[in-house]
Amino acid sequence: MSYFIDVILPLPLDKRFTYSVEKQEAEYLKRGMRVAVPFGKSKTYTGVVADIHQNPPDVYEAKPISQILDDNPLITNYQLKFWKWIADYYMCTEGEVLRAALPGAFLLESENIVQLLKKSGPEEYELTDEEYMVVEALQRQSSLKIKEVNQVLEKKKVLPVLNSLVEKNIVALNQEIYEQYKPKKIRFVRLSSEFSGEAAMHKLLDELEKAPKQREIILSFFSLKAQSTKPVKVKTLLKKSNSSASVLKSLLDKGFLEEYYLETDRMSYSGNTAEASLSFSDHQEHALTEIRSHFQKNEVCLLHGITSSGKTEIYIRLIQDVLEKGKQALYLLPEIALTTQLIQRLQNYFGEQVLIYHSKYSMNERVEVYRHVLKEDKKGRVVIGARSAIFLPFSRLGLIVVDEEHEGTFKQFDPAPRYHARDAAVVLANFFKSNIILGSATPSLESYFNAKHNKYALVELNRRYGNVLLPEIEIVDIKVKHKKKLMKGHFSDRLLEEIKAALKEEEQVILFQNRRGFSPILECNTCGHSPQCPNCDVSLTFHHHNNQLRCHYCGYHIAMQQKCMACGSPDITTKGFGTEQIETELKSLFPDHKTGRMDQDTTRGKYGYEKIINAFEQQEIDIMVGTQMLTKGLDFRHVSLVGIMNADNLLNFPDFRAHERSFQLMLQVAGRAGRTKKRGKVLIQSYNPYHQIIQQVSTNDYSGMYKDQLEERHNYKYPPYYRLIRFTLKSRDFSKTNDASEWLAKSLGNIFKENILGPEFPPVARIRNEYYKNILLKIPQQQSLGKTKTVVHKIMSSFRAIGTFRSVKVVINVDPV
Template identity: 75%
Template sequence: MPHFIDVILPLPLDKRFTYEVTPEESEVIRLGMRVAVPFGKSKIYTAVVAGKHKNAPQVYEAKPISQILDESPVVTKTQLELWRWIASYYMCAEGEVLKAALPGAFLLESENIVQLAPGFDQEEIELNDEEYLVTEALQRQSSLKIQEVMQVLDKKSVLPVLNRLVAKKAVVLDREIYEQYTPKKVRFVKLREEFSAEKAMHQLLDDLGRAPKQREVILTYFNLQAQSKKPLKVKTLTSKSGASSATIKSLIDKNILEEYYLEVDRVSFKEETARGEIRLSELQESVFQQIRENLKEQNVCLLHGITSSGKTEVYIKLIERVIAKGKQVLYLLPEIALTTQLIQRLRNYFGDQVLVFHSKYSVNERVEVYNHVLQNNPKARIVLGARSAVFLPFADLGLIITDEEHETTFKQFDPAPRYNARDTAVVLANFFKAKILLGSATPSLESYFNAKHHKYGLVELDRRYGNVLEPEIEIVDIKTKHKKKKMTGHFSDSLLQEITAALKEEEQVILFQNRRGFSPILECNTCGHSPQCPNCDVSLTYHSFSRQLRCHYCGYHIAMQQKCMACDSTDISTKGFGTEQIETELKALFPDYKIGRMDQDTTRGKYAYEKIITAFEQHELDILVGTQMLSKGLDFRNVKLVGIMNADNLLNFPDFRAHERSFQLMLQVAGRAGRTKKRGKVLIQSYNPHHQIVQQVSTNDYKGMYKDQIEERYNYKYPPFYRLIKFSIKSRDYSKTNESAAWLAKALTNVFRENVLGPEFPPVARIRNEYYKNILLKIPQKQSLGKTKEVVNKVLTSFNAVPAFRSVRVVVNVDPM
């Protein structure tokens, strides 16, 4: 009776594929193991086993697998369930989820390479005809791909032949293809056993009398060994003794020192742990108890705690209780910038039970973290990570904390799966019967709505820790300031006075501008022309640091123009401003102070965030200018003043969430001020100081904002009252984009009537030479989400069957942000 397995391939396919396995293989194979399988004419892919059965596929003949890659599963049953849920809810393929969920080193899509084994001797090994042909070909050519072996033998199934050759030690298969992950090894040295006795040691030092450098190395070795019994790295020995690596090598050649290698973790932290007891204030203690009560009744609880109210301490207490029961904790953060500060705080408390996982880690580092979690290693009790951490192979999850749950960075935009980590975490917690805590000073309307309607528990923490006063928020009307000539560059006189006062008192200042670069528009004053990106419908942003005009959508860049490209006039000026320009102006206004900048341009490297944040924490910088990275829950003790350079470009945005977002962003930035005994100050510069949102920020009126916005959402049928699915139609051909979008909108309107909006061009309608058009589908609460998606899938299948639309792509985004 033939045996079969269903696998998930790392490709955007709608269903799993079935392969045939031998009864022996079937016994070894378990769900979640990786297998190499042939797919298509000649490709070999790494796939994950998702099912075992004895039913042959009806439509095609099942091929045999190429080889089994694991001895034990690398994917857990819960992960497979989660992938299936993500694929169905976010309307994408399981293969796309697989690619997002597994570190790249696990998924290789290339052919094996065959080489002759070192020291191969044809006379000594008995080979049959096929094996002889392969070895002969390899003597003429140093290596062959599997495809080439198939041509040599003129047959498809060459793996049995190769396996026999491997068993006879005639050839080696280059495992590089399958195992990209290599453990990190460090070179250590130790003194050979025979010199450990005192007599031999003195004799050795006498013998080395003529080689002073080598003698110095041995003396340093004894010194270091006396201080610590830890294994000694070659690096440490060379740096302490001042010797060269050649000196060490000659000691190894003389059989005095012996070298050896040990595997070490790539991700290690140097801080010593100081397990300080965390003492909760009365208010925090009562909140902690309320959360525990809420989580007894419900699985999800929302903690609405104002900025600097001490939410992290409450989280730590909850984590402590969960890991005491031997369970794992996932702590989700919206931004890598935040992990830096939190690692310190959690490590000071939990020591080396904390692991970190995010996209700035290398492939090998991610594999290491993945394996620790999979093996339920004590090192992986607490996993701190950005959104992709929800895909880790947890064994026994007890609690998920989603901090700053309102952040849009929890939503993946491209490529698929376009999942929201906050919502996925709720489902993941369900699989483990774990609890989930959402925390934010400015919760998203959806979460607050769920809490108000008793779907989630709700706990409020409305005073700052240690009864520190909330910052005083002042709005500056820059329209009037311009008229009265009281502006210096982009700074009002009030803001300059406050900065000067804060710096005099040796306090720090944060300035926020949500645009990077120097200035977003370069304009000719003679003819009005401004340089545009040739690939996208946007103007080029001027970056003074690199003296370039850059497109922030596709990365296109040209050198800064000295004259107008249209009329050759030299009278050109920049309009608008970004973080670079503020930094330049500040350097001119405050030449004696250190000024730093934190945006995408300055945080490209792996440790770039860390360097800037640490420099600011240690008061090496006096003023920090930055984009929204600054708003994400960072805790600086010495910030007296926060300045928001221009509130208007946040508010005037064509999006139903614009007001909610700008309220959250401004309040979060404001929350960085005055987090210790001295009261902080926040200045918001705006051309429209009487705008409702600006006023609500100035009085920290979250409930007022919620009431207004929820009313608008109800009237205009937006979330949380209606669900949304957004379709983005894109193609390089303008008329095709229009035709296909009209066709799709009509097909959807036939079923969903007035709940279809569009097609509509977005504000930036062309990116990387592709034209975009959007359609929005609204789903009322009473309408079944599952059935809606079934209908949508049928419409999309018909759409893809139209030959004229072959070159058009439709991107489906469920619950767009």
């Protein structure tokens, strides 16, 4: 009797591959275990067992497997079912889903490079003879290819040895080894509570009469407190009083002053201690009761709560409900930047049960998180993560929270699977029969449409926590300001006035400009030439800090030009502006205040986000300039003013979602203002102040925007009335891209008639020397999605069979954002 297994390989192959196993192996193996298998002439891959059966393959002879890599399944049955759904729905292969779902360390391949993680000698570990040989070899040279490990051990099957070393955390596989980040703790001092009254203060000064240096520190402390409400840093106090750390230490020893660290105390300091922040307002209680009743009917729930209405506290209470039942909770966020603030809040309630999972984590950290969730141990009951966290091996998932569900960053662009984490989470919740809540102050049109048409339950929360008023929104017409010469750089007189007022009150300011760099276009005033990227169809962006012209698509860069490259004229100007230019202008306008910038250029490192957000929270930065990273649900206590530098470049974008997106972005960034007692202010600078979207933002009119946009979507056949599939063809040969896209559009048009748009060049038609062309397929509601995809698969098979189109890559994107 022969036994066989079907294996999912981490390759873009449409089918699973069948391998032969012996009877004992078949009895030992379970679905979800990893096996090392030969593939092709000489390669070895790690695959996942998807099925065990006795049917030999028809077309080829099944090869035997190389070895079994796991004692227990690493992938759950729920995951295998979920992967299959993602592959079918998003028209990709299970192998591509496998690559996205598992941390790379689980997918050993014959091309991997092995590196030593620890510098200590091999005698410190309990190692087998073979493991000892590998560690010893790695100490002589920094890295080895797996083929070289074969030679060291003089045998072919080395993957189990390496697996064991990876699990013992001794070696890593082709990856950067990150340093562990130590959060920066800032030392502050405050007066001991027993000296807070006036009489006690005088008594304290009398006691220090004979210790003039200590008395000097206390007097300096009082004068710093009188000047500012900010907490007093040890560094500032010593500088002001001209004293040494030993004098301060004696005051601390006597108990006159107390020291504390703001990093550890951060949340309690901002008025958010665990007990206090779970006191609910009546509106929150009402919303929570509604959500619980919808959960009992197992409905998907959409929470439409305005900015700062206390949605996070509701999620925390719902997570508590789930943990009490012994189940797991998943909290999805669109941006890594957001996890920084939330981790602290959730750890206040759930301690070490909270785990974090996102792409800035190193491979080994991701493996640890994966194993904690798989084992269902105490760590890992609550997982906070960006979109990839939906692939973790949950077995008792009770709740999924999708925060800021309208965000486009939930959609994966490259590589496949091009899934949307929000939509996939709804399906995942259905597999587990668990509850799911989607939350946003500005829900996506599709989700709101589903809620209005009874597919989802809708809960509204339209009061800010503590009845704080929504910020006052003022629109500044910069066309008029330019005419009257009331602009200083890119700042109108109104905006400068408000920034000065906010800084005078010792409050913070956020300025939003959705473009990084210093200036997007460099132009010659003599001949009009502007430097272009040689690999892409875009102008080079000027970055001031390193004096470079850089392409944001492919990374090409050259030094800043002193004269025009075309005519040699030195008369060059910059057009447009990015975050870097605003930061430079602010430094000259407000030299006494600290400005910070938050965009892709400043948050490159693993902890780039934390450092900037912490500095802003600890009031080390007075004015923060940023791109859309700043708009995502961050909670800053001291921000009273938000300025949107130019609303027009959001609106004038060639995309059917541009208006919805601009509304969401502007309203979200406005929501960062005035989140505590005092009402915040928002200034929107625009050349077109009477634009409908800007007017709707100023009155917080979500339903008006929803009705207008829905009507347009209906007229022009876009979601939520029609489903979309976008085909992007790309190749280095311009005419081949054209011919292939014409052929594909014609074949699709023969069947789907007028529901095919294109082929069209996208706004940027060449990236990294590849030419792009798009075709859009619109699918009406009554048309079967499954049958449509079957037809598309057939057309794509015919397309791939044409020899001349072999070099043209087709990217299929289902439900593009």
